[in-house]
Amino acid sequence: MALIELKEVAHAYVARPGGPEDYALKRLDMVWQDGAAYALLGPSGCGKTTTLNIISGLIRPSEGRVLIDHRDVTALAPRDRNVAQVFQFPVIYDTMTVFDNLAFPLRNRKVDRNEIRSRVHEVAEMLELTADLKRRASGLTADVKQKISLGRGLVRKDVAAILFDEPLTVIDPHLKWLLRRKLKQIHQQFSTTLIYVTHDQNEALTFADQVVIMDEGEVLQTGSPRELFENPRHIFVGYFIGSPGMNLMPCRIDGNAAIVEGAPIALGEGIAERGRAAGGELVLGIRPEFLRLKPSAEQGNVPVSVLLAENLGDFKIVTVSLGKLTLKVKVPEDQEVPGEWAYLNFPPEWTKVYADGRLVE
Amino acid sequence: MPVLVIVALSTIIPLMMVVNTSVQDIFGPGNRVFVGTEWFEEVLSDRRLHDALRRQLTFSGLVLLIEIPLGVAIALAMPKRGWGVSVSLVVLALPLVIPWNVIGTIWILFTRPDIGLLGVLVNGLGIQFDHTAAPLDAWVTVMLMEVWHWTPLVALLAYAGLRAIPDAYYQAARIDGASAWAVFRHIQLPKMRGVLMIAVLLRFMDSFLIYAEPFVLTGGGPGDSTTFLSTYLVKLAVGQSAPGPAAAFSLIYFLIVLGICLVFYRALQNVGTGDKR
Amino acid sequence: MRPRKGTIGLILYFLLLLLPIYWMFNISLRTNADILNQFALYPADPTFANYMKIFTDPAWYSGYINSITYVAMNVLISLSVALPAAYAFSRYRFLGDKHMFFWLLANLMAPPAVFLLPFLQLYSTFGLIDTHIAVALAHCLFTVPLAVWILEGFMSGVPREIDETAYLDGYGFPRFFLTIFVPLIRSGIGVTAFFCFMFSWVELLLARALTDTVAKPIAATMTQTVGATGLDWGLLAAAGVLTIVPGALVIWFVRDTMAKGFALGRV
Numbered sequence: 004m005a006l007i008e009l010k011e012v013a014h015a016y017v018a019r020p021g022g023p024e025d026y027a028l029k030r031l032d033m034v035w036q037d038g039a040a041y042a043l044l045g046p047s048g049c050g051k052t053t054t055l056n057i058i059s060g061l062i063r064p065s066e067g068r069v070l071i072d073h074r075d076v077t078a079l080a081p082r083d084r085n086v087a088q089v090f091q092f093p094v095i096y097d098t099m100t101v102f103d104n105l106a107f108p109l110r111n112r113k114v115d116r117n118e119i120r121s122r123v124h125e126v127a128e129m130l131e132l133t134a135d136l137k138r139r140a141s142g143l144t145a146d147v148k149q150k151i152s153l154g155r156g157l158v159r160k161d162v163a164a165i166l167f168d169e170p171l172t173v174i175d176p177h178l179k180w181l182l183r184r185k186l187k188q189i190h191q192q193f194s195t196t197l198i199y200v201t202h203d204q205n206e207a208l209t210f211a212d213q214v215v216i217m218d219e220g221e222v223l224q225t226g227s228p229r230e231l232f233e234n235p236r237h238i239f240v241g242y243f244i245g246s247p248g249m250n251l252m253p254c255r256i257d258g259n260a261a262i263v264e265g266a267p268i269a270l271g272e273g274i275a276e277r278g279r280a281a282g283g284e285l286v287l288g289i290r291p292e293f294l295r296l297k298p299s300a301e302q303g304n305v306p307v308s309v310l311l312a313e314n315l316g317d318f319k320i321v322t323v324s325l326g327k328l329t330l331k332v333k334v335p336e337d338q339e340v341p342g343e344w345a346y347l348n349f350p351p352e353w354t355k356v357y358a359d360g361r362l363v364e
Numbered sequence: 365m366p367v368l369v370i371v372a373l374s375t376i377i378p379l380m381m382v383v384n385t386s387v388q389d390i391f392g393p394g395n396r397v398f399v400g401t402e403w404f405e406e407v408l409s410d411r412r413l414h415d416a417l418r419r420q421l422t423f424s425g426l427v428l429l430i431e432i433p434l435g436v437a438i439a440l441a442m443p444k445r446g447w448g449v450s451v452s453l454v455v456l457a458l459p460l461v462i463p464w465n466v467i468g469t470i471w472i473l474f475t476r477p478d479i480g481l482l483g484v485l486v487n488g489l490g491i492q493f494d495h496t497a498a499p500l501d502a503w504v505t506v507m508l509m510e511v512w513h514w515t516p517l518v519a520l521l522a523y524a525g526l527r528a529i530p531d532a533y534y535q536a537a538r539i540d541g542a543s544a545w546a547v548f549r550h551i552q553l554p555k556m557r558g559v560l561m562i563a564v565l566l567r568f569m570d571s572f573l574i575y576a577e578p579f580v581l582t583g584g585g586p587g588d589s590t591t592f593l594s595t596y597l598v599k600l601a602v603g604q605s606a607p608g609p610a611a612a613f614s615l616i617y618f619l620i621v622l623g624i625c626l627v628f629y630r631a632l633q634n635v636g637t638g639d640k641r
Numbered sequence: 642m643r644p645r646k647g648t649i650g651l652i653l654y655f656l657l658l659l660l661p662i663y664w665m666f667n668i669s670l671r672t673n674a675d676i677l678n679q680f681a682l683y684p685a686d687p688t689f690a691n692y693m694k695i696f697t698d699p700a701w702y703s704g705y706i707n708s709i710t711y712v713a714m715n716v717l718i719s720l721s722v723a724l725p726a727a728y729a730f731s732r733y734r735f736l737g738d739k740h741m742f743f744w745l746l747a748n749l750m751a752p753p754a755v756f757l758l759p760f761l762q763l764y765s766t767f768g769l770i771d772t773h774i775a776v777a778l779a780h781c782l783f784t785v786p787l788a789v790w791i792l793e794g795f796m797s798g799v800p801r802e803i804d805e806t807a808y809l810d811g812y813g814f815p816r817f818f819l820t821i822f823v824p825l826i827r828s829g830i831g832v833t834a835f836f837c838f839m840f841s842w843v844e845l846l847l848a849r850a851l852t853d854t855v856a857k858p859i860a861a862t863m864t865q866t867v868g869a870t871g872l873d874w875g876l877l878a879a880a881g882v883l884t885i886v887p888g889a890l891v892i893w894f895v896r897d898t899m900a901k902g903f904a905l906g907r908v
Contacts, residue, residue, distance in 0.1 A: 061535050082541030094536040096550045107550075111541040155540060438654060441647035450896045454889075455655045458662065461888025463843045466881045473668050473878060474661045481664050512661065 005072045005085070005163035005196060007035040007058060012067030014053055020065070027053045029220045030066070035164070038194040040187075042211035044201060046243070050220040051200045055166045058198070059086045071163055082111070085163040087156025089170045093148030097141040101132060104140050105154045112159075126154045129192075130185065146178045150185075157189065164196035171206070183210060204244055216240050232290075235355070236362045241288050247320065250294070250330045254287040254356075261287050261356060264326030266305040271351045274363055281358035291333040293353035296321060297346040298339075304346035312340045323347065416596040423507075423592060424571040430511050431567055432560065435518025439526050440552070442519070456516045468580025471509040499589035502582045506590050509577055514570065518563045525559030526552060565625075572621065593617065662885065669878035691879035707773065708842065709887065714777035715784055715841040716834055722781070723788035723833070728818075730789065731796040732804070780844060784837040791836065795829030796822075835895045842888060 014028040023029060028050045035041060035058075043051045056062040057069060060081035069077045076084055096104055105123045114122075127133045130150045135143065140151060149170055156165045167186075171179045187210070190197055201207050207214050208228040215225045216239070223237040235241035241249030252263045259275045260267040268287065270278070278285060297304055307323040307330070314336070321332045321340055325347070332347065334340065356363040442452050462470070477483040533551050542550070573594055582590045670687040696702055764775050799822070807817040823830070 056535075059539060061538060081538045086539070088535070088539050090532040090536060092530075092532065094532050097554045098550060107542070108540040111543065111546065152536070155536075438651065441651040441654075443648075452651070452655075453896050454892050455658060457892045458885070458889060459658065461839050461842060461885070461892060462881075463884050466884050469877055469881050470661050470665050473874065474664050481660070512658065516658070 006037045006070075007164060007196065008070040008073075009033040009054075009057070010068045010070065012057060012064045012069065014057060014062065014064045014066070026065075027220055028057075028064070031222050033215070033222065033225075035196055035198060036213075038196055040190050040197045040199070040210065040212045042199045042201060042207035042214045043217065044204060044207040044214055044243075045217035046202055048219075049217045051202075051217055052168055053220075054217070055088070055168055055198065055200055058164070059088045059166055060084045061088075085159070085161050086166060087159065087162050087164075088166040088168065089149065089152045089156060091169045092173050093145055093152050095140045095148050095151050097139075099140055100136065101127075101138055101140050101143075101151060102136040104151050105132075105136075105158050108155055108159055122158050122160065126158045129157070129189065130154050146174050146182060149174060149182065153186075157193075162195060164198060167197070167199045169201055170199075186210070204246075208244075216243065218243075233353075234362075235288070238286060238288065238357050238360045241290070241355070241357075245290055245292070247291055247331050249288045249290050251357075252287045252325075252328050252330070254285050256285060256356075261285070261354075263287055263305075264328060266325065267303075268305065268349045268354065269303055269351050270354060270356065274356055278356045278358060278363045281361075281363055283359035286357045286360075288355045288357055289349055289353055291320065291331040293350060294330070294332040295348035295350065296323075296332050296334050296338070296340070297348050298341050300346050301348070304348050307345055307347050309341060309343055309345050321345075413596065416591055416593050419589075419591065420572060420593045423510075423574075424568055426507060427510055427514075427571040428564060428567060430507075431515045431518050432563060434511070435515050435563065436522045436556070436560070438515070438519040439522035440548070442523055444527065453520075456519055459513050459516055462513075464577050465580045467509065467513050468577045471505065471512075471577075471581050475505050499586055502586060502590050506578050506581060509581060510571065510574070513577065514567060518567060521559050521563045521566075522556060525556040529555045568624070569621065572624075665878045665881050667878075668874055669882050671875055691875045692883075694876060695879055695883060705883065708884075711773040711776040711780070712838055712841045714773060715780045716837045718777060718781055719784040719788045719837045720830065720834060722785055723792055724823075724830075726785075727789045727792035727796055728822075730793045732801065777841075780841045783844075784840050787840065788833045788837055791833045792826070792829055795826045795832075799825050831895055835891065838891055839888070 010032055011030055012028065012032075013026055013030040015026045017025050020026055033054075043054065045051050053062065057064045060069075060076070060079060060083075063077065067077075068075055071084065071086075081088075096107065099107070102123055105126060106119050109119045109122060123136075124133070127136055130153065132147070132150055132154065135147065140148070143151075152170075153165075156162060171182060174182060183206070186197070186199075189195070199207070199210055208231075212227065213225060214228055214231055216223045216231065216237075218239045224231060224235065224240050226234075231240060231244050235244065235249065238249075238251060242251060254261040254263045254268075256262070256275050256279045257267070260269050261275070261278075262268075300306065305325060307325045309321060309323050310329070311322040313320045313322075316336070318336055319334050319338070319340065321334055323330050323332060323345065330347070438456075442456075443449055459467070472480070474480045475483045477487050529552065533555075534547070537547050537551060574592060578590050578592065579595055669691055670689070672688060672690060764779075803821065803825070804817070807821055812821070
């Protein structure tokens with residue numbers, strides 16, 4: 004249970020960084036609240052693993068400080084930091100039994116034998132590993148091994164945070180959700196801060212209270228899954244979250260409306276002026292879930308031609324084309340989809356404008 | 365596809381035929397005069413053979429005892445990144461590309477009391493050292509030469525095994541607070557098991573068959589003190605013109621080697637499958 | 642994480658490793674009289690006389706040419722034989738494949754001394770004594786299994802899907818092998834070539850036994866250098882130094898391949 008802060012942290016893997024492109028992590032400030040479950044989401048190479056390793060102490064950041072519970076730990080080695088980390092593929096000590104594996108971190112810290120025994124049993128029970136305690140760790144399946152890795156993190160009483168670096172990558176799909184549920188249980192039971200790195204948005208959105216989205220070494224947005232969905236602050240967030248992602252259309256502002264492929268689209272209160280003031284490249288964004296497909300040309304609807312309609316069970320995804328652009332709309336299962344021509348309605352409250360990638364609000 | 369198999373087989377089979385005929389040739393002279401097992405009996409009861417065998421086993425044992433730990437220690441100390449890697453590999457590999465008789469020559473030049481650096485140094489320290497005169501000195505020199513020559517191979521193999529360990533293991537160990545010794549014992553050594561088995565196999569075999577280096581250095585002497593198995597075999601076959609016993613001996617030698625090979629091969633298979641998880 | 646203690650130990654070890662070689666180099670640069678008369682850590686009066694003798698005396702330099710010839714032959718033959726064989730072992734299961742593999746390994750382990758007599762007989766019947774090819778082939782008995790073993794390891798590291806994709810794309814087998822497969826295991830081939838070279842270059846017993854004058858390797862020439870005044874140390878040393886040179890060159894060129902091969906987990 005701890006408050007973790009990263010102040011003005013930046014990191015470059017090269018010894019003498021030249022410009023911003025040498026930095027794996029551009030300057031950032033982050034606060035990880037005590038006891039919350041975070042997901043760190045982003046595409047490969049965006050800096051999530053670097054961030055994680057900086058928190059656990061495996062990497063010392065080129066710049067900035069790391070604080071745990073207001074204590075500066077930037078110079079501390081991982082073993083002194085009360086942070087545990089679970090890696091992408093199971094790391095276990097082959098030559099030892101499951102019991103010894105779990106006891107390893109405690110033995111290294113010279114904890115008393117009886118206490119070791121009780122802690123190990125406690126953790127084993129929680130992870131349903133009690134039956135395997137006497138067995139050699141090397142012969143077990145991947146999900147059990149990951150549980151052991153997790154157990155090594157939990158077994159330390161004082162552990163402040165547990166960091167996960169895409170831990171379910173090698174696990175069979177049907178075991179994944181079992182493990183995820185287990186993680187949730189642990190979180191509820193211990194209120195340990197959890198930081199879970201992944202590039203799979205489903206994992207992130209179902210697991211976390213707060214999601215941090217990163218791309219190219221920067222934090223783009225932090226918020227609950229719902230916030231990220233309804234109010235993405237950055238084009239990347241809009242596009243990355245949701246399946247399919249947000250529809251993005253280059254536009255320009257004319258009067259009180261955005262013009263997309265010649266068609267005017269009404270904007271929310273004041274957005275147009277602020278968009279004009281912000282300048283730069285303007286992009287209109289709206290999620291397929293919020294677009295409305297209408298059969299007739301009512302006020303403000305934009306004519307489009309229907310390309311494809313896919314039935315996906317509870318809903319359909321209709322692909323339409325507006326000029327040179329292709330857009331997707333989610334419609335309920337029972338709604339009829341016109342054959343060739345249709346009209347799109349853009350509810351202003353869900354229509355977002357982005358200037359140079361950033362949300363105009 | 366079948367074409368490929370045919371090509372492959374057609375090259376392997378002649379090879380094996382050579383071996384088979386060799387073995388039969390060995391058998392041949394042994395049986396030619398139909399003395400049956402007499403030559404085998406003669407060979408097996410040859411006291412000098414027993415001595416050579418004893419020396420051989422001692423030698424091979426010592427070799428393993430020294431070279432394996434030393435090689436592993438070197439591998440652990442070698443750099444993992446940067447220009448140091450290439451330099452280390454080159455220096456390390458140097459003794460391995462020297463023709464074996466040259467190795468013997470180098471060590472003669474190095475250890476002779478009159479012109480060799482080591483010889484002069486040791487004698488200068490007051491220790492009487494002459495590898496052509498005293499059996500102990502000869503042994504020490506041969507051992508030194510052998511270790512100098514072949515430890516790099518163990519080191520290279522161990523290094524390969526070490527580099528194959530993924531970083532995550534080291535990272536987890538840092539988080540678990542493991543000491544350097546614990547890292548060695550629980551991560552590095554187990555993961556190197558396969559490579560080490562290969563190293564043990566190779567070094568044992570090579571040391572068991574060794575011929576050129578000690579021959580050049582000591583000629584098998586003084587007396588018989590550094591005559592190992594191969595040297596003895598050649599002496600028998602060529603020196604004493606006793607093809608019968610020599611052939612019989614060859615066969616026995618080959619069978620011993622084959623047997624040990626089998627044992628190690630089995631062990632290797634087990635290690636291999638263990639690692640596949 | 643490099644502990645300073647370890648690096649110092651390593652450097653010390655390297656120095657010790659290089660010492661005997663340096664010593665030989667030292668001796669090679671002095672005349673015999675000089676060597677025997679005084680003991681010196683470095684040549685006070687370096688002379689290249691020994692080296693000149695080697696370069697000008699055909700008995701000597703032909704030894705080098707011979708050695709290089711049969712070693713090159715060996716490497717070529719071994720590689721071309723081993724590549725298809727290793728591929729077969731890697732990709733196919735056929736009757737007795739495990740046994741054959743083991744037999745190959747056993748060949749590797751057999752003492753050359755054992756094959757001395759049979760080879761002599763075999764080659765003399767074919768009139769192949771004292772030819773380069775004879776030595777090359779004899780060495781193949783050991784280098785081919787080694788090559789197959791190493792190459793098989795690398796080849797198994799290449800997923801079968803690559804083969805299958807190539808066939809689906811319409812590649813004929815030879816083209817696939819040469820243009821796609823071989824480049825993938827380039828570092829493996831490098832490592833293999835190095836080991837074949839190494840083994841063949843240093844092997845003495847068979848090379849000496851199977852040759853007489855025409856194809857005599859340098860190693861044999863060296864062992865026969867006994868002059869009237871006893872062993873010609875300087876000359877011997879110079880010859881020795883020159884035998885290291887090709888080896889050192891080969892390592893130097895191959896070093897990056899080796900480093901990469903290690904990184905890929907050769908074994």
